[in-house]
Amino acid sequence: METINLKLHVWRQKGPNDAGGFKVYEAKDISTHASFLEMLDVVNERLLEKGEEPIAFDHDCREGICGMCGMVINGRPHGPQKETTTCQLHMRQFKNGDEIWIEPWRAKAFPVVKDLVVNRSAFDRIIQSGGYISVRTGSARDANEIPIRKEDADLAFEAAACIGCGACVAACPNASASLFTAAKIAHLALVPQGQAEREDRVRKMVAQMDAEGFGHCTNHYECMAACPKNIDVDFIAKMNRDFLKSMATARKDIASRDKD
């Protein structure tokens, strides 16, 4: 089995109020078949043996779908491989002797909890503000009574494939959450069930996104380049169109209420 030696510069930060800084670790004899997180597991086991505190990082499924993992690797969210989450990045992407810088997502709206772990609950609040279809349990009509054009269903699926990891925010020079928010808006706007609330939804979600302290989208497209699910920036344009439309048609009292 092929192994490599690496030098890691890892961001260590004890807690939200700690200043934090890089620390250097040698990662020796790492199998090239291991995933990036398995490499960190090995480093952590060795730290623990020495009585040092392991590096905290978020992860769960380790198969690229839960959206829990994420760190900036050599300046790129989720690392160098296209369309790949950190947990699916494998060490065969690195060479013997490489130096690797590992940092948490950086964004005002994602405060650091510890080391590489950040708080992404702002994303949940964006969904809570309107990212759903209001339907009561138990009263739905037969599913095939709502035919959906295959092309629309496929496109809705592509938008819905967003795993909510936050790499788009970390990649954006403005720390904008537009790609995430637009993906959800597009998913629900592309299906007939989503039409009744379409304008309300976009208005509320955009307002919440701003309220959380995410920056504005100024078309850098770094988000799409970093996105492990290749969510298309076209959805942002769709969101902007829907948003303008919704502002034109919204009742005045609602539009002004959203501002405070």
Add this chain to the structure above:
Amino acid sequence: MELRSNEPTGPIEKRWDKHRFDMKLVNPANRRKHTVIVVGTGLAGGAAAATLGEQGYHVKAFCYQDSPRRAHSIAAQGGINAAKNYQNDGDSVYRLFYDTVKGGDFRSRESNVYRLAQVSVNIIDQCVAQGVPFAREYGGLLANRSFGGAQVSRTFYARGQTGQQLLLGAYQALSRQIEAGTVEMHARTEMLDVIVIDGVARGIVTRNMMTGKIEAHTADVVLLATGGYGNVFYLSTNAKGCNVTATWRAHRKGAFFANPCYTQIHPTCIPVSGSYQSKLTLMSESLRNDGRVWVPKTKEDCSKKPSDIPENERDYYLERIYPSFGNLVPRDIASRRAKFMCDQGFGVGPEVDGVRRGVYLDFRDAIKRLGEKAVSERYGNLFDMYERITGESPYKYPMRIYPATHYTMGGLWVDYNLMSTIPGLFVGGEANFSDHGANRLGASALMQGLADGYFVLPYTLGNYLATSKLSKVSDDHPEVTGAVEAVKERVSKLLSIGGARSPDSFHRELGQIIWDYCGMSRTAEGLQTALQKIPALREEFWQNLKVTGTGEELNQTLEKAGRVADFLEMGELMCLDALTRDESCGGHFREEHQTTEGEAKRDDENFQHAAAWEWSGEPSKPKLNKEALDFEYVKPSQRSYK
């Protein structure tokens, strides 16, 4: 204690309707006066919390991830079954019921399974109404496929991400209730104990994983929907955080644990590549629709490149042994056969510990028949994922697969209302034992999670609340403060052992014991060995564990340690259950009990029951209770897939 299933009687088609009518309702105005705790916000818990919130109850929901959208349900790739018969291929509620009882090797409760088949139809309607983007045909109608072990196309899917899309549907419904204020969501919060007062569940103790704060939450009713315990094996297809803690803590407080030895091993996972490995990745079972499983006919060929092995030197063993099902035989059979071929020395791929553990899943013929484009449309994502992990392209080189632990059919014992043996403690989804028997057919766990969450628990919990007299519990009740103290003590004990070994190293060792002796096939002798080894390992754990840091911060080593401590007790119970169940059935294969053809041989006379274990205070000496199972509709027969 006598186990009462509380099933309604009468014709099976009418039981759930009759029961629903007989149940008491809570007046809408009174609902907000009731606090409901839901632990776990995967498909089962998320759906239940959303529905109960919508009904007007005051719901407090908990999960250990940073967001409910990340529950392990998200990883399900293949699909969800429902008896819609949209394909007009002969499906019906009765057939889904029949297949599920038979597929579970006659170790599940008929009434529950019938209800599951019945509400499966509503699940799809509900999810489509929520905007779940299921696959569609060109005419705009829903598409279906057939899935491991089924001869009708009843599986609904959203590419290879069905679980994700279903969970997002439930999460969105839940989000709506959070915004409406009916659900109070506590993410990054781990439940560490149940509070039981006068024999009734009245709350939980939690640890805030960011601050370390340990707190009590009281309620009128508690629902556990905390998933399965497959991670007892260390290597499995489960997410790293999946654990047994919630159900095990409840077990120690009086909830019986049923059929712990039933674990499902999934046949199509990527084989282990080395000792650093932290999990095994499942490749969707839908691959078996077009991939052909084979190994070389001679051992000398095992180290050769597959392209150098001519057609007549390949053994398509599933097609050979099971001509009518071929590559689509149920999971337990496909898994055991793969292990058997490798144990006989016909495995392929790299040697790990002297054995090649892999068989080929080959798309060559499918690519020839359908063209590379069509194959890539069907399986492209999965092929990419396989290549990312192994560095090999399945278009050029057959995939290598091997079985891995995937799902646990055992769980807390529940009655027809999904209530455990602790009144007021309900259990849903993979955490309960109820619907799958000794073996779970593909695409039925998602179905069960959502059935429990959207359509069963909201009724049965309401009935419990309407029919129970519950006085208010004050926060300084001795059982409440006592439970909090006990949790604090346990946490400080884990921090203070000061030994030399990490939680992961104990977990790995335990996992290896369970895999070797209580894995795909079991023997009395092996299980006895495991029953020696596990208590010794547990003892070492409490002497020699090392946890750094403190309890007042995010401390992932501490979190792992607590979970491994519970797995160490749970693992022993699995082995004891497997030893006691002196028959083979479904995923539980005792080598002593097989037909001449090597298939699982049940002993219905002695084991047609659910084994429900009761905590005795001593981990090695639980007490066995049995719930006899009756089969009025589907008469037990030998499963045969020849």
